Amino acid sequence: MIIFVDGQEIEVKQGENVLEACLNAGLDLPYFCWHPAMGSIGSCRQCALVQYQNPEDTRGRIVMGCMTQVTDGARFSLNAQNATEFREAVVESLMLNHPHDCPVCAEGGECHLQDMTVMVGHRDRRYTGKKNTHRNQYLGPLIQHEMNRCITCYRCERYYRDYAGGSDLGAQASRDHVYFGRHQEGVLESEFSGNLVEVCPTGVFTDKPFLKHYSRKWDLQSAPSICSGCGVGCNISPGERYGKLKRVHNRYNHEVNGYFLCDRGRFGSGYINSDQRLDYSGLKGAGLKSADATFAAVHQSQAIETAAGWLQGKKVLGIGSPRASLESNYLLRELVGRSNFSSGFSDAEAAVVRSIINIQKTTVATNPTIKQMESADAILILGEDITNTAPRVALALRQALRNKSFELAEQLGLPEWQDAAVRNLAQDQLSPMVIVSAMDSRLDDVASQLISLSPAAIADFSCAVTASLQGQESDDKRVQQVANMLSAAKRPLIISGSSMLSANIVDSAACLAEALQAHKQAAQEVMLSFCVPEANSMGLGLLVNEDKRPLRLSRLAKKIDTVDAVLILENDLERRLSQSELDLIFSGKTRVISMDLLENNTLARSDLVLPVASYAESQGTLVNAESRAQRHYPVFEPAAERLCSWQWLLQLAAVMEHKKLAGIAHFDQIVEACSKSQPIFADLTAVAPDHSFRDRGLKVPRQTHRYSGRTAINADVSVHEPPQPTDCETPLAYSMEGLNRDQPASLIPYVWSPGWNSNQSLQKFQAEVNGPLKGALKHSGAGQRLIKSTQQGLEYKLKVTHPRMQKGRWQLLPMHRVHGSEELSAYTDEIAELAAQAFVALGETVAEKLGVAEGEMVVVSTADQEISLQVKVLSRVAKNCVGFSVGYDKTKSLRAGDSVALRRDKSWQPPQVIATDRGVASNGC
Amino acid sequence: MSDQEIIESDLNTVLSSEEIAEIDAELAHVPYKSGAAIDALKIVQAQRGWVSDQSLQAIAKYLEMSAEELEGIATFYNLIYRRPVGDKVILFCDSVSCWLCGCEDIKQKISERLGVDYGETTADNRYTLIPVPCLGACDRAPVMMVGDDLHTHLDKQQIEKLFADSKQSDKGGQ
DSSP, X not given: OEEEETTEEEEXXXXXBHHHHHHHTTOOOOOSSOBTTXXXXXXXXXXXXXXXXXXXXXXXXXXXXXXXXXXXXXXXXXXXXXXXXXXXXXXXXXXXXXXXXXXGOTTTTSOHHHHHHHHHTOOOOOOOSOOOOOOOOOOOSSEEEOGGGOOOOXXXXXXXXXXXXXXXXXXXXXXXXXXXXXXSSOOOOOTTTTHHHHHSSSSSEEEHHXXXXXXXXXXXXXXXEEOOSSTTOOXXXXXXXXXXXXXXXXXXXXXXXXXXXXXXXXXXXXXXXXXXXXXXXXXXXXXXXXXXXXXXXXXXXXXXXXXXXXXXXXXXXXXXXXXXXXXXXXXXXXXXXXXXXXXOOOHHHHHHHHHHHHHHHHOSSBOOOHXXXXXXXXXXXXXXXXXXXXXXXXXXXXXXXXXXXXXXXXXXXXXXTBHHHHHHHHTTOOOOEEEEESXXXXXXXXXXXXXXXXXXXXXXXXXXXXXXXXXXXXXXXXXXXXXXXXXXXXXXXXXXXXXXXOHHHHHHHHHHHHHHXXXXXXXXXXXXXXXXXXXXHHHHHHHHHTXXXXXXXXXXXXXXXXXXXXXXXXXXXXXXXXXXXXXHHTSSSSEEEEEESBOOHHHHTOSEEEEBOOGGGSOEEEEOTTOEEEEEOOSSXXXXXXXXXXXXXXXXXXXXXXXXXXXXXXXXXXXXXXXXXXXXXXXXGGSSOOTTOOBTTBOEESSOTTOOOOOXXXXXXXXXXXXXXXXXXXXXXXXXXXXXXXXXXXXXXXXXBTTBOSGGGHHHHBSSTTSOBHHHHHSOOSSEEOOOOOOOOOOOOOOOOOOOOOTTOEEEEEEOOTTTSSTTGGGSHHHHHHHOSOEEEEOHHHHHHHTOOXXXXXXXXXXXXXXXXXXXXXXXXXXXXXXXXXXXXXXXXXXXXXXXXXXXXXXXXXXXXXXXXXXXXXXXX | OOHHHHHHHHHHHSOOHHHXXXXXXXXXXXXXXXXXXHHHHHHHHHHXXXXXXXXXXXXXXXXXXXXXXXXXXXXXXXXXXXXXXXXXXXXXXXXXXXXXXXXXXXXXXXXXXXXXXXXXXXXXXXXXXXXXXXXXXXXXXXXXXXXXXXXXXXXXXXXXXHTTTSOOOSOXXX
């Protein structure tokens, strides 16, 4: 199909709109309210162009590009005088009330409104009246509100409510009083509020933490990176200036995160600038073990010599980490030897990750990308609160639920991008989604059915549905309903995960998927997906998956007496071992060397600590939940004496003259060695180009071409310009020289295109709207799937045991929180504020029985400890279950499945509120 | 806070049984609870004179909507009052027909007589003056509504007579 734009013939796809067609053809047609992920509503009138009836028609009529579907042979003009005048007039009218505060606006320099204003040629102001002003609201620690800048495109409301399912931000009033905000000031409730920063075409919603140490986009040094906040592996673009990580923006990967991130991913990297980061190696008591000895800072070389002395020729164990890169874990394993390497998973984690990997290796069901999940027409969730364990996936599921409305629209011949019409048509009709979980989840509001069961009962339920699909009748009506929903669906999605630390749930989900696939035969695709605990849980799991008798962490603790030293890689053992097991490890006879970023008790109890670089200061490969290996690159060089974990390990190996690691000195060599070590890692070298990659003879620049290199920030130390660091490990350069265009998708540090300074320039990097990046087509895709299923299926032998609860005791189940449960992001001030207090979550009846209300305190007692926790009252909960906020400092020692007694904390008094600083916060920055 | 005030604020945060009965009657006609939002706002406003934040939250809760969603509706319509108004609201038409027939002078007369401008309430809390873009009575312009009564063919004498019992005051509270 072709259309003509200003006489130029353009190839278009049937069903798309003229705006998309123009952008795909590389034409600059301005727009505001249209968003590639949210479709058209035609409210801003900016993408006007002239349409002609036929070749003879010379007058034509103005139409809106985003609301006009392409038809074969249709004729348009972008450059007709009435079209350009119209578009200029639209911007002029928007500018009536828009303040001239660009120099002090955080959006300046990457503002879509600035770009469009320049693009339409509006320059001189004719209006001399007063501008409308609004009061701003306090929206929490993440988002800054500045309503005066609003151009009423409605993108924020459409994103927040329609796309992300938030309910506490909306449009108010009418005419020139339109206001976007909350009913009352307060923290935005959505876990995806941060995307407002990128969705807003101007500076109404801006990144609040970024404002505290602001830099212009063109002054940020960026690198392609992968979020380490959870197992989803969203692609991110962190920006640095003056040695601080300033902010994180989305980096488009059409198969993973698309245009959006969760708030943990966007705002959870503040820990990188934390005061609690380790700068120097610390040697306890200068090498002499003593319980109360403090650390003495030692030089890198001394630290390595000391460590090598403790390790060389000795019996050494290594503990890996699911949040460290595959390369670091691999090196550690090689350094200590395969049989001496423990993954560093807790025993329960190890079992469930092993299950997930074994399923993915054999399942006949499809292991979907996030993009594919959006196409599901029926969803069954088993045991996960996905919004809190794999947030970006939950956002995709919310889109999948709209497939019902797209079905209805298709019957009427309505294109999907006609957003207002499609939503109006569907009203609240959604595709079916059943959530089977122990307690409240953040997707409950859109579920068609909620079933509250304990973890063991979830596995049983899933088995019952399996049996029902295989023809066995069930007494439980709900079983039949779920079986019917799944068998009626064309593209059903079953999604489970590790959060309950139950391999049974995971296995039962796989069983169900196999049965469903068999039931459907090959015609229809059954999707089966899992959420995993951490950024590299899968990579680590794959590393130890073939070990016949993997060294479990609890067993390592028991045999600690038989070894001379333990080397711990980025792992706070307090989160995984009991106090008695920890006491064994730190008993005193064995030297403990820890590598980590931030202060924690594992470090405090070690003999030697080595400071490591964060994800933003190092490169590495992380394997996400779908087994996609993706590489992150250093945004800036690690400060002080920090080194990447793999650099510490390489240096150690060199001093120790380690035979197996001899000849490995660079990152790419580790990747090479790792890819040869196990067949599953064969594609590791194809994840991203190696350090020798050059685009037209140049490395990919981390800095923009406008980067203000010179600065007086260090003038108190030296007035001389410091040399740029050289980077011989990656294909990127600490430089503004080079091209940032059409390079491999894994090497795009930031998006910018002439005339398009905002993130909307992304469309210049895409092969087509919502499609893959040009660089992903030209070179390899972004990341590599490591697991390719044999599709032979597994024989599952499920042994579901129901814990017997004594009277007056409850089963303790983990509740994950976007803000607070993840180890590193919790060190970020804003995240810590949102995480609030650790809690115990009770059903209404239990709370009533104990005589407590939300916010009061309850003492939780396990076999060996008592902890007083704040009460959160649940709206639904399985029998005999209570939840606890997992991963919080205060609940570190609680374990999933613990049997606990509860009683009201009698010593608790309601806090006396003297003053609140909310008033100050609302006006701050 | 005195006991009296506490009781009053409690009353504001819940819907009265009369209000609930009236809203329920509207709910019978709509497929979604939120469909009765405008009627519910009108019902509560008829009872309480205006829609306070607390009233709005109470309605939102009853209709299972978020306060933001209802706020969007409440603030969209000029005739849902989100601030206190006087005993009677003067809806003064300033649209084209009335303007041609000299409504500006009448408006000035009202403002002088009552001491209020658009959006303001008299000090004695009897009247709030609000402009409207048309009352559908252009043939009898200039027109205005005071409370539920339509006044047509307005002139200055009529204004004087209408507000004779209202003492001239300085600018009012709102």
